[in-house]
Amino acid sequence: MRDQFNLSEFLPYRLAVLSERVSKRVALAYSESHGLTVPEWRVLVHLSRCRQVSVREIHNCVNLEKPRVSRAVARLEAVGLVDKTESQRDHRLVDISLTEAGWKLLDAIVPEALAVEQQLLSGLSEGDRERLLELMERLHSVLDADPRAATRSRMDLGDSDGPA
Amino acid sequence: MRDQFNLSEFLPYRLAVLSERVSKRVALAYSESHGLTVPEWRVLVHLSRCRQVSVREIHNCVNLEKPRVSRAVARLEAVGLVDKTESQRDHRLVDISLTEAGWKLLDAIVPEALAVEQQLLSGLSEGDRERLLELMERLHSVLDADPRAATRSRMDLGDSDGPA
C-alpha cells in the first residue's frame, strides 16, 4: 500500500458531492417545472430583494461570474421576466428589475424551494441546523484569512443587508 | 415587500458557495502545480485505492458522469499517468491502473491536498469535525429516502470499501 488516501473521507470531496446532490434536488423546483437554470434562478431571487440593480452588483452578490449574469439576464429579458433599462445617472450601468411576470413566477417557485429546504432540514433539530451553519461559517472564516482562497461576496457575510 | 426570501440564508445556496470556494482552494494543489482537472484528480485518487478498475466502476464511485471519466482517463493516459488495457475476461471492459509516474504524482499531490484539508479544519475541534460530518450525513439520509433525488454512490456510503 502506497498512499492511503480515501477520497470518500476527504472533506472537499464530501462537500462537493453533498452540494451537487442538494442542488440537483432543489433545481427540480425551478428547472423542471419552470425552465430556469441555476444562474437565472439566482438572478431572479436576488432581484426580489434588491429591486433595481446592475449586472455588476448581481455578480458581486450571488456568486456568479459577470458574463454568466449578463447572459442570464439577457435570457430572462427575452422571456419577459425582467426589464433592462439604461441607467440615467451612469450610462454604463443597466438597471435590472423584475417584471410583473417575474414576480408571479417567484411567487410560485419560492414556496417550492422553501419546501425542499424544509424537507432537507427535517432530520435536523433547530439546534442542529444552527450548529451546521455555524460550522460551515467557520470553514468560511479559515478561507477568509487565506490569501490564496477566493474572496467571499459581502452579501454572504453574516452582517447587514447589502446596499440601498 | 412581496417575497421575503433571502438567498444568502438558503441552505442549498450556502452549500454551493462553500463547496465551490473549498474546491477552488484545494484545486490549487493539483491544478496550478500539476495541471490536473477535477475529474482527473478524482480518477487518480480512486485508482490509488482500487488499483485496477473499469470506467464504469470509476463512474459509479467518484460522482462523475461516464463520458467525463472516459475523457479524463484518455488525457491521463496521453500524459502517461495511467495505463489502459483491454480486459481479458470481458473484452468490453478496460482495465485502468496507475503507472509509476501516476503513483509519483500522487505521492507529491496527496500531502498538499491533505494539508489544505487540515488547514480548513484548523478552526474545528475533533468533536466539531465529527459533528459536521454527521450533520452532512443526515442531509444525505433525507435525500436517500427521496425518490426524486439523485442516488448516492455506494462508495460514499459509510459502509465497506467497495469491490475487490
Place this chain on the structure above:
DNA sequence: GCAATATCGTTTCACTTGCAACGAGTGTCA
C-alpha cells in the same frame, strides 16, 4: 446455435462556461 437484449467505453452534438478582449461611458488631473 442464434436472434434479441443488455452493457461497455467512446463519440457526437448542442449547449454552457470562464477568460480575455472589446466598445462605450465616466472620472481624474494637468
Place this chain on the structure above:
DNA sequence: TGACACTCGTTGCAAGTGAAACGATATTGC
C-alpha cells in the same frame, strides 16, 4: 479641454459538459 486610466456590460473563443447515439462485446431466452 484633452489625454489617460478606470469601470461598465457584452461578446469571441476555446474548452468543458451532459444526454443521446454508436459500434463492439456479452448475456439471455428460445
